[in-house]
Amino acid sequence: MSTEGLVTCDYEVFGRVQGVFFRKYTANQAKSLGLNGWVMNTDAGTVKGQLEGPEDKVNEMKKWLEFTGSPSSRIDRAVFTPTTPVNKAKFTSFAIKR
Numbered sequence: 001m002s003t004e005g006l007v008t009c010d011y012e013v014f015g016r017v018q019g020v021f022f023r024k025y026t027a028n029q030a031k032s033l034g035l036n037g038w039v040m041n042t043d044a045g046t047v048k049g050q051l052e053g054p055e056d057k058v059n060e061m062k063k064w065l066e067f068t069g070s071p072s073s074r075i076d077r078a079v080f081t082p083t084t085p086v087n088k089a090k091f092t093s094f095a096i097k098r
Contacts, residue, residue, distance in 0.1 A: 006086035007055045008037075012048040013065055015076035022047050023096045025070035033057040036091035040098070052091050058083060 013022070018041050026039045026047070035057055039049035051058050066078040 005054055006052060006089060007058050007083045008050060008052045008086050008090070009058060009062070009083045010048070010050050010081040011062070011065055011078060012042075012046050013069070013075060013078045014046050015069075016072075016074040017047045017069065018045055020070050020072040022070045022073050025073075026065070027094050027096050029064050029068075030061055030094040033061055035061055036089070036094050038091070038095045038097050040096070049097075050091075052086060052089065055083065 023039045023041065026049070030037060030039075030051065033053065035051055035053035037050040037052045039047060042048055051061055053061075062078070062080055066075065069075045
């Protein structure tokens with residue numbers, strides 16, 4: 001993947017996002033958009049991760065994380081760090097961290 005036009009941002013999703021296959025759906029959605037990065041559960045009951053890819057696809061994924069999620073999830077809010085340009089790709093795939 002060329003780094004031209006690539007951006008990254010971190011995210012954290014609050015609500016009922018654990019025990020509802022949120023990580024699996026997030027990974028599937030990110031892969032379908034051609035994004036790299038990761039997702040994991042936190043001890044605080046949230047889901048957090050990092051996105052890397054073309055800005056339009058990252059923005060599409062941010063909307064998905066904020067408003068869609070997995071079918072059984074309830075998203076109260078999603079927080080994102082500012083989107084920043086990528087000089088060197090950090091990821092080669094999208095992973096579910098345990």
